[in-house]
Amino acid sequence: MRLIQCDHQGQVRAALVESEEQVRLLDCDTYTLANRSISAGQPLSDTVAAALTDTRLNYQALVDAKRLLPPLTHADPAHCLVTGTGLTHLGSADTRSAMHAKAQAAEEDMTDSMRMFKLGVDSGKPVAGEIGAQPEWFYKGDGQCVVAPEAEIPSPAFAEDAGEEPELAGLYVIGGDGLPWRVGYALGNEFSDHVTERFNYLWLAHSKLRACSFGPELLIGELPAHLEGTSSIRRSGETVWEKPFLTGEANMAHSLANLEYHHFKYPGFRRPGDVHVHFFGTATLSFADGIKVREGDRFEIKIKEFGRALRNPLRVEADAPAINVKSL
Template sequence: MSILFECEYQGLRYAGLDLPVAGERQTLYRVTEGRLRELFLAGGGPQAVRDALAATAETVEVDAEDPELRFLPPLLPTGSNNALVTGFMGTHRSKFPAPPAPDEPFHAPNWLIKGFGSWLKTQGEPLTVPASSVALLEEPEVALVFVNDDEGVPHYAGYTFANDLNDIGLHQQNPWGWTPYAKLCDTSMTPWLFLGEPPATVTGRIVIERAGATAWKGDFACGGDAIFQRVPDMVDNLFSYPAMRRPGLVNYLLLGSDKASWHDGFRIADGDRVTFHLESHGVVLSNEIAYAPAVERAASAGFAAFAPASAAG
């Protein structure tokens, strides 16, 4: 599998070829923000992108575990924040009574906006959730990465993996109204951009640790073969909306998740560590859950400044 990644090192942006290996030196290629996007839009396919990077004159050699090395979500525009994270819901076959017939008409799944690209966390960073969360659910998902050209035409760059953490307990209380609130939990994403078609099958294990010990574990599967709808139809339908085709926009599309720890009766707590071992692809995504302290009457305190003098008493 061909892989690219971007990172920051000593205040500068670099790109790398292939997965870093612990204990080995890694060659990084100096890039400016948007350089990889330009290479993908230039055409020529994944190999042309890799060849262009390999020809970069300015390089550094670093240890893969250097503390100054900070990996970034794939193609993230850190300057302009012109990136959007969205996701599909109810896509996996395990949530439907029967697989679709080959000639079954396409029915678009539910869809939601998760947030801006700058909201993404990556490997090792804490995932912050409201302290008022009812019941959290980790969701291992395939994330497709698209970059729009200057005319707004989306170009597929590759795929990576994400944890679409959400408050399923809140969602269950009001599935038709509170799901957007339930999704306002941090999302993590691996920095590795796999240069190829969306995967048919992704397999691995979820391990949730509490106080350093395994509290829950289970297997998972995702990818095209696990999804009820046809992925090209899902993508084509979404990009039929002009808002998704804004020039220069980077789109991260989360394809949905199967059942996980919540469905098994487990409840994630503050301080738990959730780790996805994506064994089919040789990568790991691990994050600690952090409950955010409540903000006392933040909005109403601001409104008080605009209250009429008589109302202030």
């Protein structure tokens, strides 16, 4: 079962994807659906079935009119936290082999990144009841940094790079009892400044404070262990870069449960009513292949199990005046 959100007559409404051409409107938004399920103690799929209306909409018309919204939102962007984890994916067979070979190097010869990766390989998938290794973790922003599918994804004028990161994102609502509830999963473009990040890993935090996008569809239920997708960049109607990518737990050094535990173990991330968008990482980047994106390039990320591709054109923001802090 997959859902989208759209602007319907000025209201945020969820809709069930019935086919590539048609969606069926629900009587509320996804956030309300999730809270109904939490309160009723029932599966989200049952809540969706009870919320269906008789109104059906043309999916492509929603895309063309740019009425698609992220599949989970909060009315107050400050109550949507966007975060993620890195060094979580094993990558392709060749990449995996190379990384494993490096992981056998002497401890004193290993980089901090390789040590972090090796921790995940060694203990990122603990057995039930045990706690695994902590992953790399980063903060992207609140709901203001989220860009709707099909909308322009902005890169600040001061950025050194504006590169896509094709990932899965977990979408969550914190219940009134302070427990996190996973609503589902979505395709994500985590979008980072890789030049800044590569200069020094201590600048990772700076490189991540950027816009991002996820959707357009929310996958409800269990996530397949093995997923194969395609990430591409289109320029003036032509494909300038395209590459397959792998995700899902079978292609990761960490289990999803371990990544979720190490995020939600902090009480500040279990504030009742909040929405969380958590990116799970990737091993495939156009930047690694020497691609330099331009304004107007369109990122496209697709996994067949998630329905329609996540698409966003790039917009480079104009220079802004320097920020001068004033004393009171």
